[in-house]
Amino acid sequence: MSEANNYRGSGNRPSAGRLFLAIFPAVAVGIVGGKAGIWWVGAAAAALALLGASLIYSRVKGNPASSPATLILLYLVAVVITWWVPSPDGMASLARGVLLLTGVLSWAGYELQASGAEPLRRAWAAARAVQQRRQWPAHLEECVQEPAVQRLRQIVQDQREIRPVLPLLTSPRPPLQLAALHALAYRTHWYAGEAEYVLQATGHSPHEAVRVATVQALAGVQGVDLLSALTAFLRDPSEEVRRHTIAVLLWQAERRWPLIRESIRDILADPLYPLDGALFTEFDPTAGLRLPGAAIADLITWAAEPPPLAPRAVLTLIAYFRAELQAGLQPELTAELVELMLHTDTPPTLRVELAALLRDFDLLSPEVLDRLTNVDQPAPMRLFAAEMMLRINPHDPDGIDVLRGLARQSNRELAVHVALILQTYLGVDLGIDPQSPPAPSSKAAAELTRRLLQWANQCNPDPLTDFSGSSAAPASSAFGSVGRSAEESIHRSTPQERAATPPGAPDNDGLEESRFIPLEQVLGEGSSPGPASSAPPLTPS
Incomplete structure (x- = not known):
């Protein structure tokens, strides 16, 4: 998690004191050699400087175990070198004394540090x-920026x-609690x-x-009980607390999910949970939030x-897939989402949401739309595909045929959606307000369902027949020829009609779009008066 990088300690970074202790033997030997004018003492000082530099480098690389003993050995070598250097003015003796004192103090400091007394003293002081x-500060969130709080966190x-x-x-004082939690973050x-x-x-705590800060402090806990307690913060009424909890x-997640999956499921299935939408929407695959x-x-x-x-x-899945598509780190994700959308075992609600997601990213190809209109697809998917087809081409016969098939299901909710599509993309005025359509x-x-069912089930063998039911067509009614069975009037022409078809003419047998009565005639309010069979205009209840 990227935010956790802000809470890492200084680690083994070399301080000024460590640098001084590592270089001091070489400096002392060099000063003594320069006063005595002996060349090999200068060479020994250079060698001690290289050893001190290697000691600091080993410390930086995270191998500080041998540094105290090596440092003391470095001081002892420097003392031995100065012992063999003649110095009439006593410079060599002074250098030996300083080297011995510094080495002993360094060893004592290391032992004090290793015992834990010094870190404990510094922590108590902070x-x-x-x-x-x-x-x-007046705002509680600003307390963590105080120098004393930052120093405590660093220690x-x-x-x-x-x-x-x-x-x-x-402590009963919230700033002190926040300072302590800030020091324990991650x-x-x-x-x-x-x-x-x-x-x-x-x-x-009553303070958000x-x-x-409690969630951030417990970010690194392990075990089922502690992780379940951390997951319980997802029930917090504060959106900020929930957002930090799911991010933590x-x-x-790879290691924790088997331990928290049941807790997550219970929270999502809780009707009293304060969140109605996605569990988390701020996925960031580039930062590891996936x-x-x-x-x-x-x-x-x-x-x-x-x-x-x-x-x-x-909604949680859609939010995650949207973030992944925007990040573009998985080129194969598009094909996987298409297959998931078309798979018959995928829940219909998820399939519809996936279709809308792919539409938003312009990833629905004509081939995919054609597969969405298959009869094995659920009705919402076919309705979605028909809408997309008519959005591209308002005269698409396949899209209109899909709408006719959906209208035959006599489902009020589907009928309202079909009517909205017809009104939006085909320009048929059905008197529906898109902002407030009628309730199912x-x-x-x-x-509306009854009229759309009539439109879907009736075909017009005579293009001149007036749907209003006038006497212009005595041999047939507005909904089919008299004396025919329902199957003949809807699905196929009679043998006499097929015999009257000129040779070479296209076969009109079956569900052909041109043989259906236009919706404007079924629902038009401006048709000529006719018998009681004419459909009255739609008026909202």
Whole structure:
């Protein structure tokens, strides 16, 4: 996680004191050799300088185990060299004394550091400096920018000693709690009971900034119990706390997902959960904020569960796939999403959302749209494909045929969508307000469903027949020839009509678009008066 890089300690960076201790033997020997005028003493000083530089380099590379013993050996060699240098003015004796004293103090400092007393002393001093502070910024979030808080964080991050920080967590002053949590942010080394103490002390703070800092402090915890407690912050009423929690959980998602998946599922399936949309929308694949493969598979499975689990899982997947498409780090993702959208085992809601996502990125090719109109696709997918076809070409016969097939299902919700598409892309005025279409349970939707069903099921063998039901066509009604069965009037012409077809003319048998009654005639309000069979104009309830 990129944000965790801001909380790393200084590590083994060489300080000015370490540089001085490593170079001082060479300097002392060089001064003594220069006073005595002996050439081999200068060469020995150069060799000591190289050894001191190698010692610092080893420290920087993270191998400080042998540096104290090597440093003391360096001082002893310098003392032996100065012992053999004649110096009438006593310069060599002074150099030996200083070298011995510096070496002994260096060894004592190392032992004090190794015992833990010095880091503990520094941590206690920094904690007392924070505790004794009386003036804090008005905004709680600005307290972490104070120099005393930054110094405490640096000391705690460099060392594993956090005992001086723990009493600050139980302070009734929120700035002290925030300073302690800031010092513990993204800590990966926890001893038994420390993480539980932090959670108990500040996990239920009334201050949002303190709860956010608690989540950041517990980012590196391990174990099912602690991770479940961390996941519980997803129920926090604050959006900021939830956002930081899911970002922390995604920090090591590959390893953590098997431990937190049940907790995540319970939260998404909770009807009292304060979030109705995606669990997380700020995915950033370039910064490592991405879902592992196991999480994607689980979310796809949960998309087939009852609400509210399914809608939240679908929206979370769409938010993640959108971030991945925008990042462009997976060229094969487009083909995988297309296959997932077309697969019959994919939940229909997820398939529709995937289609809309691919449409937003202009990734729906004509071949894919043609596959979406197959009869094995669910009705929402076919409706979506028909809308896309008519958006490209309002006279696309395949798109109109798909709409006719959907209108035959006598589904009020589908009928409203079909009517909106016809009104938007074919210019048929159905009197529907796109901003507030009729509810599927209303009378207007029922009447609209009946008219669209008539339009979908009737074909017009005589182009001159007036749909209004006038006496211009005595041998046939507006909905088909008299005496024919429903199958003959809708799907195929009679033997007499087929016999009257000129040789070489195209076969009109079957569902041909030109043989259907235009929707304007079915729903038109301006047709001539006729018998009671004429459909009344649609009026919203």
